[in-house]
Amino acid sequence: MRATRATIDLARLRTNLAAVGAHLRAARNPAQPAPRICLAVKANAYGHGAVPVARAALQAGVSVFGVATVGEGVELREAGIKEPILLFGLPLPEEAPAIASAGLTPLCSDAALGRDLARAAAAAGRTVEVHLKIDTGMERIGCRPREAAAIAEQLRGLTGLRLTGLCTHFARSSEVDQEYSRAQLAAFHDAIAAIPDRDRLLLHTANSGAIVGLPESHLDMVRLGVIAYGYYPGGDLPRPIAVQPVMELATHLVYLKRVPAGTGISYGHTHRTAADTVIATLPAGYADGYPRLLSNRSKVLIRGRRFPVVGRICMDQCLVDLGPRPDADRYDRAVLFGPDPAGPDAAALAAIIGTIPYEITSAISARVPRIYRGEKSINHTLTCNLR
Numbered sequence: 543m544r545a546t547r548a549t550i551d552l553a554r555l556r557t558n559l560a561a562v563g564a565h566l567r568a569a570r571n572p573a574q575p576a577p578r579i580c581l582a583v584k585a586n587a588y589g590h591g592a593v594p595v596a597r598a599a600l601q602a603g604v605s606v607f608g609v610a611t612v613g614e615g616v617e618l619r620e621a622g623i624k625e626p627i628l629l630f631g632l633p634l635p636e637e638a639p640a641i642a643s644a645g646l647t648p649l650c651s652d653a654a655l656g657r658d659l660a661r662a663a664a665a666a667g668r669t670v671e672v673h674l675k676i677d678t679g680m681e682r683i684g685c686r687p688r689e690a691a692a693i694a695e696q697l698r699g700l701t702g703l704r705l706t707g708l709c710t711h712f713a714r715s716s717e718v719d720q721e722y723s724r725a726q727l728a729a730f731h732d733a734i735a736a737i738p739d740r741d742r743l744l745l746h747t748a749n750s751g752a753i754v755g756l757p758e759s760h761l762d763m764v765r766l767g768v769i770a771y772g773y774y775p776g777g778d779l780p781r782p783i784a785v786q787p788v789m790e791l792a793t794h795l796v797y798l799k800r801v802p803a804g805t806g807i808s809y810g811h812t813h814r815t816a817a818d819t820v821i822a823t824l825p826a827g828y829a830d831g832y833p834r835l836l837s838n839r840s841k842v843l844i845r846g847r848r849f850p851v852v853g854r855i856c857m858d859q860c861l862v863d864l865g866p867r868p869d870a871d872r873y874d875r876a877v878l879f880g881p882d883p884a885g886p887d888a889a890a891l892a893a894i895i896g897t898i899p900y901e902i903t904s905a906i907s908a909r910v911p912r913i914y915r916g917e918k919s920i921n922h923t924l925t926c927n928l929r
C-alpha cells in the first residue's frame with residue numbers, strides 16, 4: 543500500500559457520538575425522550591468514508607443519515623443501510639426516480655419539486671417521504687416562512703408523497719453570540735404554527751453549532767456533522783462536548799538528502815535553506831488533499847517533533863526540513879494532521895490558510911487509502927455480508 547494513508551478511528555467516532563448523546567440528554571428534562579441524531583455523512587462523511595462511518599454510527603445511537611447528493615444516498619442503500627436518509631441538497635427533476643427507488647427523504651420546499659417526486663413515487667409504486675425545508679435566514683434553500691403552511695398543505699395533497707418532517711438551517715450558529723440563531727428558531731416556530739398536526743412531524747433545526755450553543759433548538763432531532771468527526775464549527779464556541787479528531791493523515795519519508803546553505807527548494811525556489819541541512823521528501827501533495835496554500839507554512843510530526851514544510855507543496859510530494867543532525871530515518875512516519883496534540887490537527891491547518899476543518903478533511907482525495915481502526919462487529923451475519 544502507498545505511504546500516504548488516512549487512518550480513521552471508528553472507536554473514537556463512537557466515543558464522540560456518545561459524548562454528543564450525553565450532551566443532548568443533559569440539555570433536556572429526563573422525562574422527555576432525547577432527540578434523535580441524524581449524522582451528516584455527505585461528502586464521503588467529511589472525507590472519512592461514508593459507509594464505514596455510517597455502520598459505526600449505527601452502533602452509537604445514530605438513527606438517521608444526511609447526504610448532499612442522490613448518489614451519496616444510493617451508496618448507503620447499496621451498502622445495506624436501512625435507516626432514513628435525508629437528502630439535504632436539491633435534486634434535478636430527472637433525479638426523482640432514483641430518489642424514489644432508493645427511498646431517500648428529500649428536503650423539499652416547493653410544490654413543483656413535490657409533484658416531480660410524487661410522479662416518480664407513483665411510477666415506482668412507492669411512497670416518497672419529504673421534509674419541508676423552511677428558510678429562516680440562510681438564503682440557500684427553503685421556502686419563505688409565510689408560505690410554509692400553504693406549501694405543507696400542497697405537499698400533503700400529493701398522492702405518493704408523505705410529509706413527515708419540518709426543518710430549517712442556521713446560518714450563524716458557529717458564532718459565540720446565538721442571537722441570530724435564536725431569531726431563526728423563533729421564525730421557524732412561527733412558520734409552523736399554522737401547520738395542522740405538526741406534532742406528528744419530525745421537527746429539526748440544529749447543526750453542530752446549535753447543538754452546542756442553542757439547546758432549545760434540539761427539538762425532535764439534531765443534524766450532527768463536524769463535531770462527530772472531532773472538530774468544532776467555530777474557533778470561539780465553548781466546548782462542552784469533549785471530542786477528538788477521528789482522522790489522521792500520515793505518510794512516510796521516502797527520501798532524505800543533505801543540502802548546503804542557500805539551496806532553493808521545490809518549484810519556484812520559494813524557500814532557500816539558511817544553513818546546511820537535511821531535506822526529506824514526503825509522497826503527499828495537494829492532489830491528496832494537502833493544500834498547496836500550506837507551502838512554507840505548516841509543520842509535520844515526526845518521532846514526536848514538528849518539522850517545517852519547506853518550498854511549494856507539489857501535486858504528489860512535499861518537502862520537510864529535518865535540520866542538520868536529524869533524529870529521523872528514511873521510511874519514518876510523518877503525520878500531516880491528526881489527533882496527536884504534539885502535531886497539528888485539521889483545525890490548526892485550516893486556521894493557517896483561513897478555512898475550516900470541514901474543508902481539510904473533506905478534501906482528502908479518493909487516491910488516499912482509508913485504513914479503519916476500532917471496527918466493532920455486533921452482528922456476524924452483517925459483517926459477512928459486507929462486500
Ligand SMILES: *Cc1c(COP(=O)(O)O)cnc(C)c1O
Nearest residue numbers: 582630749750765766767768775
Ligand atoms: C452539513 C449539514 C449539517 C451538519 O453541519 P455541521 O456544521 O457539520 O454540524 C446539518 N444540516 C444540513 C442541512 C447540512 O447540510
